[in-house]
Amino acid sequence: MLDRDEDILKAAEDWQKAGRGVALATVVETWGSAPRPAGSSLVINDEGTFLGSVSGGCVEGAVVTEAMDVIQSGKPKMLEFGVADETAWNVGLSCGGTIRVFVEKVG
Amino acid sequence: MKLDILHELNAERAARRPVILVTDTESGEQRLVKAKDFAKDPLRAELEKQLRMGKSASVEAGGKKLFLNVYAPTAKLVIIGAVHISQALAPLARSLGYDVTVVDPRTAFASPERFPDIPLIAEWPDTALPPLNVDAYTAFVAVTHDPKIDDPALLHAFERNCFYIGALGSRKTHAKRADRLRAQGARESDIARIHAPIGLAIGAVSPSEIAVAIMAEITAVLRLPPKEKEEAA
Numbered sequence: 001m002l003d004r005d006e007d008i009l010k011a012a013e014d015w016q017k018a019g020r021g022v023a024l025a026t027v028v029e030t031w032g033s034a035p036r037p038a039g040s041s042l043v044i045n046d047e048g049t050f051l052g053s054v055s056g057g058c059v060e061g062a063v064v065t066e067a068m069d070v071i072q073s074g075k076p077k078m079l080e081f082g083v084a085d086e087t088a089w090n091v092g093l094s095c096g097g098t099i100r101v102f103v104e105k106v107g
Numbered sequence: 108m109k110l111d112i113l114h115e116l117n118a119e120r121a122a123r124r125p126v127i128l129v130t131d132t133e134s135g136e137q138r139l140v141k142a143k144d145f146a147k148d149p150l151r152a153e154l155e156k157q158l159r160m161g162k163s164a165s166v167e168a169g170g171k172k173l174f175l176n177v178y179a180p181t182a183k184l185v186i187i188g189a190v191h192i193s194q195a196l197a198p199l200a201r202s203l204g205y206d207v208t209v210v211d212p213r214t215a216f217a218s219p220e221r222f223p224d225i226p227l228i229a230e231w232p233d234t235a236l237p238p239l240n241v242d243a244y245t246a247f248v249a250v251t252h253d254p255k256i257d258d259p260a261l262l263h264a265f266e267r268n269c270f271y272i273g274a275l276g277s278r279k280t281h282a283k284r285a286d287r288l289r290a291q292g293a294r295e296s297d298i299a300r301i302h303a304p305i306g307l308a309i310g311a312v313s314p315s316e317i318a319v320a321i322m323a324e325i326t327a328v329l330r331l332p333p334k335e336k337e338e339a340a
Binding site: 004005006009010012013016024026028029037038039075076078102104105106107 | 108109110113114116117120121130132135162163164165174176177178181204
């Protein structure tokens with residue numbers, strides 16, 4: 001079954017209530033051809049389990065890693081991903097677009 | 108995101124009410140704005156615009172960078188008629204993320220064997236439809252070919268302002284249907300909203316192909332800006 005937005009947000013609430021550390025990553029801006037529109041989100045818990053997507057699978061790994069930091073620190077972060085290997089991040093989007101992803105702690 | 112905001116967001120979504128989450132992406136501060144409160148919000152113009160387009164976006168207001176995340180209710184699809192086309196249409200619509208319900212008073216058609224895992228109501232539309240909360244986020248498709256079932260269902264869809272209304276039948280069949288609906292007091296503007304013949308013109312023949320044509324048309328109505336929508340239809 002495909003994860004829909006409400007399943008993602010429901011999981012965020014359920015995981016938090018179950019005592020897990022939880023972060024929510026949301027695409028807030030896109031330029032060029034981006035795989036997922038603004039508003040697409042990924043929820044991550046402190047076990048590394050995640051639901052949803054912010055790209056076609058290109059940058060989820062890096063977002064999950066950053067989310068672990070955000071769960072620890074409680075401070076939100078803005079991540080930017082561009083074309084593969086040409087930005088500060090060692091992952092990127094093969095489609096040539098750029099996306100900004102806001103990562104925040106839940107709870 | 109604070110837990111009380113997340114909880115309220117989930118509750119609003121469960122009740123199928125549109126909301127926008129406003130996030131200051133520098134400070135991380137957030138607030139949830141319900142559609143009924145848009146009018147008195149300082150960002151009302153932006154909020155209304157984004158909800159109308161069904162699109163989330165970053166905006167600048169009062170020197171702040173804000174992200175407006177639009178949460179419109181999940182689209183529903185109500186199918187009147189548990190016919191062969193519906194057997195293809197229901198699972199296809201579900202794979203596209205729609206909440207699907209099939210209504211048909213004829214129990215021989217509306218059987219769980221024919222529609223495994225799809226909510227099925229074997230009642231007449233006047234009994235089946237009111238509890239379904241048909242709304243502006245609902246696509247409504249009438250495919251029984253039986254005026255006794257399709258016509259009252261279509262009148263309900265007009266009343267609830269469904270974003271898409273389609274009915275099976277040739278132009279000739281549809282002209283007769285329009286006459287019957289008119290006789291029952293339907294407005295011309297409502298009758299004009301019915302997509303008939305149903306589905307995009309892709310030369311569909313089999314029930315599965317007709318299902319693709321219908322879902323393509325519903326997607327176009329849901330997603331395209333008004334001008335391109337006219338060109339696609």
